[in-house]
Amino acid sequence: MTDAPTRPIKVLIAKPGLDGHDRGAKVLARGLRDEGFEVIYTGLRQTPEMIVSAALQEDVDVVGLSILSGAHMTLLPKITAGLREQGLDDVLVTAGGIIPDDDIPALEQAGVSRVFGPGTTIREVGDFIRANVHRREE
Amino acid sequence: MTDSSTGTDATLAERARSGDRRALARLLTEVENRTRKGEEALRALYPLAGGAHLVGITGAPGSGKSTLVASLVSEARKRDAPGAPRPVAVIAVDPSSPITGGAILGDRVRMQIHASDRDVFIRSMASRGHGGGLATATVAAAAVLDASGFPLILIETVGTGQSEVEVAAIADTTLVVQAPEMGDEVQAIKAGLLEVADIVVVNKSDRPGADRTAAQLRAMLTVGAQHDRAAAAAGSPRPKRPEVMLASALTGAGVPALLAALDRRAAARAGNATDEAALKRAEAQLSGILAERLRARLNDAAHRQSTQATLRRIARHDLDPYSGADELLAGLSGSDLA
Numbered sequence: 001m002t003d004a005p006t007r008p009i010k011v012l013i014a015k016p017g018l019d020g021h022d023r024g025a026k027v028l029a030r031g032l033r034d035e036g037f038e039v040i041y042t043g044l045r046q047t048p049e050m051i052v053s054a055a056l057q058e059d060v061d062v063v064g065l066s067i068l069s070g071a072h073m074t075l076l077p078k079i080t081a082g083l084r085e086q087g088l089d090d091v092l093v094t095a096g097g098i099i100p101d102d103d104i105p106a107l108e109q110a111g112v113s114r115v116f117g118p119g120t121t122i123r124e125v126g127d128f129i130r131a132n133v134h135r136r137e138e
Numbered sequence: 139m140t141d142s143s144t145g146t147d148a149t150l151a152e153r154a155r156s157g158d159r160r161a162l163a164r165l166l167t168e169v170e171n172r173t174r175k176g177e178e179a180l181r182a183l184y185p186l187a188g189g190a191h192l193v194g195i196t197g198a199p200g201s202g203k204s205t206l207v208a209s210l211v212s213e214a215r216k217r218d219a220p221g222a223p224r225p226v227a228v229i230a231v232d233p234s235s236p237i238t239g240g241a242i243l244g245d246r247v248r249m250q251i252h253a254s255d256r257d258v259f260i261r262s263m264a265s266r267g268h269g270g271g272l273a274t275a276t277v278a279a280a281a282v283l284d285a286s287g288f289p290l291i292l293i294e295t296v297g298t299g300q301s302e303v304e305v306a307a308i309a310d311t312t313l314v315v316q317a318p319e320m321g322d323e324v325q326a327i328k329a330g331l332l333e334v335a336d337i338v339v340v341n342k343s344d345r346p347g348a349d350r351t352a353a354q355l356r357a358m359l360t361v362g363a364q365h366d367r368a369a370a371a372a373g374s375p376r377p378k379r380p381e382v383m384l385a386s387a388l389t390g391a392g393v394p395a396l397l398a399a400l401d402r403r404a405a406a407r408a409g410n411a412t413d414e415a416a417l418k419r420a421e422a423q424l425s426g427i428l429a430e431r432l433r434a435r436l437n438d439a440a441h442r443q444s445t446q447a448t449l450r451r452i453a454r455h456d457l458d459p460y461s462g463a464d465e466l467l468a469g470l471s472g473s474d475l476a
Contacts, residue, residue, distance in 0.1 A: 030242065033241060035238065035240060036239050038241045039242050040244075040246060041247060042246050046250065049253070053253045053254055054246060054250070057260055058163065088160075
């Protein structure tokens with residue numbers, strides 16, 4: 001069989017809110033594919049409920065949120081709270097996009113493990129995920 | 139082995155059956171990773187499955203499979219549709235990279251309108267090196283969803299070419315999705331994908347050329363009644379004679395008729411004592427598991443050395459692969475195969 005000895009890490013890439021700029025999310029999805037991750041891409045204009053539901057059904061290890069609209073302080077805490085509510089507190093949550101440094105401590109407080117700013121390389125994201133993902137016992 | 143969020147093996151299966159979507163998702167992961175836990179859950183759940191209608195949806199990349207699946211889900215979830223609203227599950231397979239093992243699973247993009255509907259469960263699967271348009275664990279995942287109370291399960295394959303026909307071996311009904319203007323009558327008489335269709339859907343019927351494509355497919359796929367009679371009399375295999383239907387996932391035209399056609403097939407199957415699709419699915423599962431078990435035996439501590447030695451002799455052309463296989467089989471004792 002061609003099965004890898006360890007299963008690939010599953011990552012959900014989602015764009016919450018109303019901005020329609022998904023180039024970054026798509027480039028990241030593609031890059032993480034090349035890093036060996038299984039990437040589920042949900043597309044644009046997702047509500048927090050849709051993102052939580054997709055994370056639950058797909059049983060992902062990581063949720064990566066791309067947001068450029070400025071609504072991150074409203075939307076991201078709703079998503080992390082929704083994940084916790086569904087018992088998905090072992091899912092690693094990261095964010096990227098245009099997020100001012102001043103907002104990062106509050107987002108981390110809300111359960112976002114890492115905020116990646118412009119200029120981040122795919123490799124950095126991949127390394128962060130590999131180092132911090134919570135793997136379940138098989 | 140257990141943690142607080144998943145509980146024990148038995149309760150994971152039980153919780154999935156009682157409607158716990160989180161438990162269902164976790165169980166599907168175990169099954170997908172082909173863990174012992176997953177295998178044990180399947181042993182418990184398999185006797186409880188078998189009632190769902192498994193519909194395979196296949197066709198070329200970009201023919202509109204995911205959008206059509208989303209439309210079928212919408213139709214099945216409508217209050218006024220016959221037999222609806224009923225829970226629907228979707229398994230959407232996309233290819234894994236043969237180089238890195240990574241994958242982009244993008245079928246959800248078309249289906250996210252159903253994300254907050256509790257009675258729609260969508261699960262993406264990477265093919266993980268399995269050919270044929272599915273993943274190794276797809277049929278097992280379908281059994282878990284079946285036992286968990288989903289009477290309609292839509293299985294979307296990877297975008298296929300002309301001969302990825304495996305889905306027909308595991309589905310009760312196979313839809314082959316075609317887009318208009320994708321080939322002439324010669325394409326329609328080639329062997330392969332179109333031959334395994336129970337229903338051919340000419341999708342994007344809002345586009346020009348759809349009627350013509352459907353007419354061409356009908357003309358080519360429905361000929362041969364005389365041949366069928368002769369084949370039936372001789373007991374030789376007969377090609378399927380698929381229905382050709384038009385649909386537009388964009389406008390919704392033709393989707394109610396398509397779901398109705400699926401339901402007619404499900405009803406016919408329910409009253410059928412010798413269910414050929416179920417037999418074929420049993421065979422596909424059994425042969426896959428037997429091959430896997432045999433491979434595991436041949437590579438266990440007791441046999442690894444002789445297996446490796448045989449492989450080297452075949453590589454050097456000192457031994458032909460048929461004789462090698464016979465030798466290895468003869469080397470397994472009865473208890474090994476038990």
